[in-house]
Amino acid sequence: MPPMAIDLARAARKLATDSDGAYDVTLLPVLDYWKFGPKAARERAAAARSGNGDGLTVAQLVDAGGKPASPGNDAATSGTDTNPATTGDDALQALRARTGMQHLRIDGDRLCKDAPITVEFNSIAAGYIIDRMAARFAAQGIRNYLIEVTGEMRAGGQKPDGQPWRIGVEAPLDDARVAQRIVSLRDMAISTSGDYRIYREENGRRLSHLIDPRTLSPITHKLAAATVITDSAMQADGLSTLLMVLGPEQGYNYAVRHQLAALLVSRTPSGFATRTTPAFEQRFPVSSNQRLDGE
Template sequence: MHVRDFCGRIWSEKLKRTGNMKQNRSVLFIVLLILVMTGGFWAWKGMNSSKPYKETQFLMDTIIEITAYGPNREEAVKAAFDEYRRLHVLTNNFDANSQVSKINQMAGKEKVVVDPDLVQMIKRSVEMADKLDGAIDITVGPLTDLWGIGRKGDFVPSQAQIQAVLPLVNYRLVQIDEKNNTVYLPKAGMMLDLGAVAKGYATDKAIEILKEKGIKSALVNAGGDVRVIGTRPDGKPWRIGVQDPRNENGVSAKMALTPWDTMETSGDYQRYIMHNGVRYCHILDPHTGWQPKSGVASVTIVNNNSGDGDLFSTALFVLGPEKGLEKLRQFPGNEAIMIMTDGRVIVTPGLKGKVELTGKSGDQ
C-alpha cells in the first residue's frame, strides 16, 4: 500500500471515531514521523554496512590482514583472528609448549595426544606428499632447524652437516591415529615443520568462521596468501597483484579472483639470507637438504582450496617448471603463475586471458 493511502486511511478512521481534528493531526504526524525515522534507520544501516572493518595482526610468523563488510563485521573478524591464534598455538614449533613441539620432543619415545585439527593437518600433508613425489615433506624440521634461516645470521651448513640429518626426513614414517588423535615420530631427532600447511589450513578455518557470522564480502591476506569471500561491496571482483620477487614494491601479474577465491604464493624473497653473493631461501628440497635449483623465484597457485594451495606452491617451487607443471595437470581446478629468477612469468592454460602480466612472459 502507498504511504499516502495508508496515512489517509488512518486520518479518515480517526475522524469518524472522534471528530477531533487536532487529535487526528497529531496521530498523522506521529505516523509520518515513524515512517521517516524507520526509512532513515534502514538507509543508515545500509550505508554503515558498506564500510569495511579492517584489522591486522602478526601471527603464524607473518602479517595477517582481514577486511570484511556487512553487519557483525567487527565481531566476525575478531572471531577469525581467534581461530588463527588457536591454530598458531598448536603448530608453532618455536614454542616449546605447542603440540607440534611436544610431538618433536617425544620423537622415538611415545605417541602424543593432540587436537583433531592438528591430526587432520598432518594427515593431509602426508597424503599430498605421496601425490607430489615427496617435494613437500612436513618432517623437514631437522633441516629447517639446521639452516635456521632468519635466526642464524648468514650461516650456511656444510654438506656433511646436511647429510647427518637427511635420514630423519621421511614423511612415510609419521604414524597417525585418527581414532585416538595421536601422532608419533618413530626416530629420535625427527621433527615436524608445518610451515607449508598450517597457514593455509588456518585461513580455511578463518574463512569458515567469517561465513558463519554472515559475512558475504571479505578479503584475507595472510603474508601474500590471499582468500576472498564473494565480491567487493560494489559487485566488482577482487583484483589481486602477484608481487615481483625482486622488487618489494613491484607487481609481476594482476588478476581478478573470479571464479577462484584463493591465491597462495611461495617464494624465495620472503625469508632468505645472502652469503657470498648467493641467495639461500627458507624453502628446502627434502631430498637434498639444499635450496631447489629450479630457477624459480615464486609460485602462485590459484584455486578454491586454501589448505592445498600452500602445499602445491611449495612443491612446484621445489620441482621447477617442467616437472611441477606436469604434476599440477593431475589436479584439475588448480592453476599457477610461476615467476622465474630471470624474470620470465609462466602462466598455466586455465589462466590464459585472465592474467595481466607486467613483466616478460614465458611458455605456458
Template sequence: MRNKIILILAPVIVLFLIIKGLSFSPELVSFSGPTMGTTYTVKFYTVDNDVRVQSLKDDVDNVLLRINKLMSTYDPSSDLSLFNKMPSGSKQEISSEFAHVVDKALLISVMSDGYYDVTVGPLANLWGFGPAKGRDEPPTDIEIDRAKQKVGYKNLSLSGNVLSKVNDIYVDLSSIAKGYGVDAIANELDKNGIESYLIEVGGEIRTKGKKENGEPWKIAIESPAGGHNVAQLIIDVNNLAIATSGDYRNYFEKNGVRYSHIINPKTGRPITHKLVSVTIIDKTAVMADGMATAITVLGPEKGLEFAEKHGIAAYLMIKKDFGYEERVSSAFEPYLKNSIE
C-alpha cells in the same frame, strides 16, 4: 486524554517506520594484526556498527592464537613442539584442526613423492630457517647427511586424531599453517554471516562474494623484481584461495652464493634452480599454500608437469638472464582472460 496520547506518539511511530524502511549501503571495513611471525588483514562489507567489528576481530585473534598454540615450532609448549620432543614410537592424540593440517601435509608429501616433505624440519633448522638462530654459512656435508636421517614423511602416520612416529622425526607445518589460518578465519566470518570478504595472512589470500559495486575482488601477484610494490599480474579471484611461494625474500648469502629458505628434502640443500615464484589458486588456502611450496621445490619443468598431472592452477615465474619468463598450467589459463598486466 486518549486522543492527546495518540497525537503525541504518532510522529514517533512514523519516524520509526521511515528509519526501518531505509536500506543502508554496506561499508567496507578492515582490521589487522600480528600472527605466525607475519601479519594478517581482513576486509569485509557490513552495515553493522563498530562494536561488531571489534567483536569479530577478537574472534579472529582467538582463532589465530589457537592455531599458533597447536602448530607453531617457535612455541616450545605448542602441541606440535611437544610431539616433536617425543621419542621414536610415540603416539599423541591431537585436535581435529591439527589432524586436518597434518592430513593435507601428508597428502601433498605423497603426491609429490617427497619433494614436499612435512618432516623437513631438521634440514630447515640446520640451515638456519627454523626457530633456532639463523646462520651465515652453509652446514657441512656430514651435518646435512645426519639431518637427512631424521627426514622422511613415511615415518609419520595419522589415524583419525592419533599422530604417530616410527623414527626420530621433526614435523614442520610452516609451509601450510598460514594457509590453514586463512581458511580458519574464513570459517569464522562465515559463521558470523559475512557474505563478502578478503582475508590475507602473510601473503596467502582467500575471498568470498564481490565488492559493493558488483566487481570481483582483484588480487595482485607481486613481481620478484619489485617485491610488494610492483604487481606482475592482477587477476579476479572469487570464492577461491591464492597462495604464492618464492625464494627471493628469505635467504642468506655466503661467498657470493645465495641460499634459499626452501629446502629440497631429496638433497638436503636449498633449491638451486631458476624457479623463483609459484602462485597457486585452489578452493582452500591450506592446499594452495602447500602446493605452492611443493612445486617450488620440484622446479620449473617437474613443477609444471606436476601441476598438469593433478589439475592444479599454477603460475610460475622463472629467472632468465634478462628478466623473467612466465609459465602457466592449463588450469590457470582461465584466470588470465580478465587479468591486468
C-alpha cells in the same frame, strides 16, 4: 592431539604422497642446519643484542616469522652449529634419521612417529587458518570478505561495489613490491611462494630458505616464484611451496597434471619468464588491464 594438528598432518601427507616426497613438514633440523630455522634466528638475535651483529638491528636480522629477513653475510651467526659451506655430506646426511614423512603416521586422533622427527606446518598453517575463518564467516551468513594471513589470501563473494576482488600477483623482485599480474577472484584462494624474500648469501652463493627434502639442500633451480589459485587457502599455500621445490619443469608438469591454476616465474639471462598453466589461462584470461609484466 588437537583436530587441527590431525587436519594439517593429513593434508601434508597427501601433498608428500602426490609429489613423491617433494613436500615434507619434518625438515626443521635441516632448516637449522642451513641457518634458516628458529635456532639460527635466536642466535642472530642474541648476537645483535650482544653487539656482534655487524651494526644490524634485531628487526633487520630476523623477520616476524623468526627467519632471516634479508640477504647478507652470516658472520653474525654464533653457536656450535656445523657450517654447511665447509662441511661434507656426512653431517647433512646424518639428519635423514631425523626427517622424513614416512616416519609420520595418523592413528585416529593421534599423530604417531617412529623416529625422532619434529613436525612443523608453516607451509600450510596460514592457509588452514584462513579456511577456518572463511568457514566461520559462512556459518554466520557472511558471504563477502577478503582474508589475508602472512600473504596468503582468500576472497569470498564480492567487494561492496559488486565487483570481484582484484589481487596483484607480485613480481619476484628482491628490493621492490610490484604487481606483475592482476587477477579477479570470487570464492577463491591465492598463494605465492618464492625464493626472493627469505634467503642469504654465503661465499658467493645465494641460499634459499626453501629446502628440497630429496636432497636436504636449498633449491638451486631457476624458478623464482610460484602462484597457485584454488578454492582452498590451505591447498594453495602448500601447493605453491611444493611447486617451488619441484622447479620450473617438474613444477609446471605437476600443475598441469593436477589441473592447477598456476603461474610460474623463472629467472633467465634476460630477466624473468612467466609461464601459466592451461587451467590458469582458462579461469583468468588476460586482458590489457590485467597483464603488467610486458609480455
